Amino acid sequence: MSKTIKPLTNEQLKNKAPSLFQNQPYHEVSQKYHFIETIDIIEQIRNESWFPVAVSQSGVRDENKEGFQQHYVRFQHFSDLINPNANVVELLLFNSHDRSKAFTISAGIYRYVCSNGLVIADSVFDSYKIKHLGDKENDVINAVANITAIKPKLLEKISKFESITLNQNEKESFLQSALPLRFENHLELDNPNELLTPLRVEDKNDDLYTVLNILQENFLSSKVSGYNKETNRRFTSKQITSISKDVEINKGLWDIAEKIASIKDGSYESPLIAA
DSSP: OOOOOOOOOHHHHHHHOGGGGOOSOOTTSOTTOOOOOHHHHHHHHHTTTEEEEEEEEOOOSSGGGTTTSOEEEEEEEHHHHHSOOSEEEEEEEEEOSSSSSOEEEEEEEEEGGGTEEEEOOTTTBOOEEEOSSSOHHHHHHHHHHHHHHHHHHHHHHHHHHHTOBOOHHHHHHHHHHHHHHHSOTTEEESOGGGGGOOSSGGGOOOBHHHHHHHHHHHHHHOOOEEEETTTOOEEEOOOOOOHHHHHHHHHHHHHHHHHHHHHHOTTOOOOOBOO
């Protein structure tokens, strides 16, 4: 692979997202709230051979919530770090210390060709919410074990997406179905098909999985122009920096891809994957 991913040390994690190391909850949460220190769970996941490779935390409008905000960590399994493939199943950890986000462990896909991370829709893999009370250690171990077990099934699903070819009309239909995930109804784009433009030579393919990744990357980062139909003001879209919106777009795009796959290939089914 052209890029080698190295696990992040605790020092690197702290530099990128200090909220991971918060040792108390935000003062407004209920006394019944059982605080879970994110770094403790990271260490527990490390012990299960999954290592943190990327991290992010949300910005705050209320300065008092700095250090308590939503954050997430992406993990890759030891076996994938030493022998990476084109697509790697990741474990995703989401949490906050102000109750803005439940402690959740989910699944994702990392695509080496574009350093791109997809979040798998809940319709495919049921996220595990770790309650801020009760036996969190067993909850975490079970969630990690389930993601480890379904890795082959998720990779098979990607192979199926790669086997489905879309013509131009089908690509545009995918795009039109997905636009509400990113743009409100009163926003009109000058040329929405710009969002189907590949950002690299490797993405000049017509399979469903490539189109899914093109849309995901463009929806999150590309700048497209348009106007507000209510005010007639011009606008240029900005990069998505909100963790919640990023996940919402990811899951929504995956759901649409699932529907397209079921239409294009009648033999393809999309049940919830269970370990």
